[in-house]
Amino acid sequence: MRRLAVSHAFHSHLMEPMLAEFTTVLEGLTFGSAQLPVVSNLTGEVSDCGSVEYWVRHVREAVRFADSLSTVAGMGVTALLELGPDGVLSAMADDTVAVSALRDGRDEAESFTAALGRLHAVGVELDWAGVFAGRGAKLVDLPTYAFEHQEFWLRSSAGTGDAAGLGQSATGHPLLTAVVTVPDSDTVVLTGRLSVQTHPWLAEHRVGDGVVVPGAALVELAVHAGDEIGAGSVVELTIEAPLVLPEQGAVVLRVTVDGSTHAVSIYSRPADGDDSWTRHAHGTLGTDLPALAVDLAVWPPAGAEQLDVDGLYDVLADAGLGYGPVFQGVRAAWRAGDEVFAEVELPDGTAVTGFGLHPALFDAALHAIALGDLVEATATGPMLPFNWSGVSLHATGASTVRVRLAQAGTDAVSLAITDTAGAPVLSVESLVLRPLESARLSTVQ
Structure with a gap:
């Protein structure tokens, strides 16, 4: 206001x-x-x-x-x-x-x-x-090619089979569809299969020329995996390598959780490749952490100055971050001192069932960082999530949220997400961002 x-x-x-x-x-x-x-x-x-x-x-x-x-x-x-x-x-x-x-x-x-x-x-x-009165404009026919498409790819659903029939247990999660326990150990393994054909909304998250699974999605996977052992909060999660999806084909996901140490790791490999796995993230899970002490019941926050968000996604595209409609969730934003507040929502019809917090909504909550200069930008590549600390999911099923971002260091922010009544949905004590060198996208598959 x-x-x-x-x-x-x-x-x-x-x-x-x-x-x-x-x-x-x-x-x-x-x-x-x-x-x-x-x-x-x-x-x-x-x-x-x-x-x-x-x-x-x-x-x-x-x-x-x-x-x-x-x-x-x-x-x-x-x-x-x-x-x-x-x-x-x-x-x-x-x-x-x-x-x-x-x-x-x-x-x-x-x-x-x-x-x-x-x-x-x-x-x-x-x-x-x-x-167009007085401008000399006239109607023209649109060209046919490039506006007319005829596709022949067979489209499968996000699910890839009956988990129970394969000796596994179904999870109900859209990305991690099955879970198994390792005998004589405290290890739990969750599995899934990702592609831009089975999960087309992931194709709307691009870094440079590559389709990259959002870092927020990896955190959401860790939270879901923690629920299997009763430790659904993330004490810390470090993203080691981007998870890049091919334009054709798929990758296989593995998330492992140790019930004794609460250690979690996220791996992938090409679905049609050898058994060579890439570890994308590792960290530690914990029991529920307290929500950040942020009150967003009064909205917009008193004394906050409204920000112009119309050109936000053009600015992000110029920085190498390409977002499709499902990820372009920032609807309005305000600033008060070193804090940025934003209204974020998913497009109508976006399914949220099975997710703790839909990764596109979670990722969009971070886009307002660019409106407040909360982290120091670099010239070496787009800024992406690197290290998450103190992540707690407090409620599920949100499609429209209020967001508060604040500085937590020169390259880090804290994050509080609530529903439209101000009730906590998700909180992050610290998110450190790092520039991603574009060369890494071509070497990680």
Whole structure:
């Protein structure tokens, strides 16, 4: 939220000294009839707005913005266009597609054109003849090739067979589908098989030219593995090598957990290769750790300055981090001192069943790091998660969350994730990030 630079506290008792003079001015005006329905922030309902009394009350009484949003939603309105100098109101219309026509410090024509594009993208029917009037624009046929695809790949489901029929136990997890216990030991082994064909959403997470399983996904795997031994928190997890998926083919996953030492390791190998395994992460699990002492029930946080998130994913792409729609979850962000707050959500229809916290949502919660300069960027490669400490999952099934990021050192952040009521979902005491050299992606498979 941003403080307004105004001379009077509008919509409050502090306006009372000017009401008499304001009434006199209004009495000299002629009010016309509205040509479109007007939902008033004074009443929260469709109003005439054509009287002196109305505007005197409007400048003095409280703003019923939430009631107005409920009214337009009841009228079947699915998208809103904010006509103002910035996107102040759009950020507060959480459950409605709200687009700002203008942005502070940006070219007005470009901002308004971008707003029209966003409205069109969410299904609003535009008067294109009016949009392009006077510009000499005309309709052209789209080329056929590159826009028409005919695929012949056989698509399998994420599951690859009956675990019980193979002497294993099913886990219900989308990435680790089976678990076995090693006789005469405390070791538990979880298995899975990943590919961009069976898990196409993973193809939307690219580092350079490679499809890389997010570091957040590896942490989520460790948490799930810990649940098998009653130690579902991550004391520490170090990512040693990126887990790169081939464009065709698959990799086999193995996650091992020692019930005595709580040691955890994550391995993979090519599904059609030899029995040569790469260890991608190792660490230690523990029992539930306490949640970080962060209260996000008041939202946005008091005194926080709203940040512009429109160009966030272009900035990340320029840094070598390519995110598809399922990973582009940051919807709004604010900053207060050395803290960054963000609203993050998954696209409608994204399945979260089986995950403690969906890896795309978890990963997107980290994207707001780029908005606050919370870690020192380097010129050697994109910054990726390296070492996680104190990770606790407090609730499952979230698809929309609130996030608080804070500095925990020159190259580390702490992370608190809550649901939309402020109840804890996941917390991380420290996440250290390191630059990834692009050459490593070509050598790790």
